[in-house]
Amino acid sequence: MELAVIRANHRATRSRTPKDAKIMTATPIMTSRPGVPFVADDPRWARIVARDRNADGHLWYSVSTTGVYCRPSCPSRTANPRNVQLHDTLASARATGFRPCRRCNPDGPSIESGNAALVAKACRIIAESEEEPSLSRLADAVCRSPSYFHRVFKAATGLTPKDYAVAYRARKVRQELAHGNTITETIYEAGFNSSGRFYEKATDMLGMTPSQYRAGGVNEEIRFAVGPTSLGVILVASSRKGVASILLGDDPNELVRNLQERFPKALLIGADRNYEALVARVVGFVEAPRIGLDLPLDVRCTAFEQRVWRALQDVPRSPGSAGVGRQRLPV
Ligand SMILES: [Zn+2]
Secondary structure (H helix, E strand, O other): OOHHHHHHHHHHHHOHHHHHHHHHHHHHOOOOOOOOOOHHHEEEEEEEEOOOOOOOOOOOOEOOOOOEEEOOOOOOOOOHHHEEEEOOHHHHOOOOOOOEEOOOOOOOOOOOHHHHHHHHHHHHHHHOOOOOOOOHHHHHHHOOHHHHHHHHHHHHHOOOHHHHHHHHHHHHHHHHHHHHOOOOHHHHHOOOOOHHOOOOOOHHHHHHHHHHHOOOOOOOEEEEEEEOOOOOEEEEEEOOOEEEEEEEEEEEHHHHHHHHHHHOOOEHHHHHHHHHHHHHHHHHHHOOOOOOOOOHHHHHHHHHHHHHHHHHHHHOOOOOOOEOOOOOOOO
């Protein structure tokens, strides 16, 4: 292996002046220290080829032909490993004298974590706003154009900012009602500007009327299923009218207890094979374990719950089915 390096250097320098040749031999055009494998054989190189985001912050690489150094997840075209040097520290990458890549900003936060910070900030604004903030207000708050912000938000959460705001507000409605607040208080607290708007959305948010929900699911049959997800255990529960509850947690028994506490007056039906199969299919469909890794956990959970909620609403309604639907679930 060492021999090959010497030959490669020799070929590269043959047409140059002896002075240049000396410089070239001293320049590490590949990992050529005795006993150190070629970059292409190095397991760290495989992470760079895969643009492994998990390697960001632990590994850098410099490219002698372009004179830049990058983080592993850099979206630029994969360099020829013969021109690459691997670095386990940022200081070592900087010591090459090369410049930091403009695309991946190896000296600062990654593009994904930078975008995640924008999305997390927008989600905080949504949570703290009395009324649903507009796209342009959110984009302004994070100093990005509405179209860029919309794209980044969707990529990180699988939802539009509007979807997320709707989910957040619906969750608030459920919390307010579950805590025994009146419907009028709930309408106000959740930022609905008219009771008409609230009642229009109530079944989508609660799977029953607000007064039934507040009264513990009185006169409702609720089917539920529990299953594993990338974010822990999920419990999904639907009445005949729609989705009534989605809970995420670590302990399935605790989730079932939470459901019982929320709907003490409803008939809760577990172990319904059709419903369990439906929930498993929907959860599998919306699972996206690789997106939003840099987001705060509560934002990831809210986004995930909403993706499940929405997908269940899209399941066609059939007699006896617990799904409510407008369109067919894409497969
Ligand atoms: Zn780069």
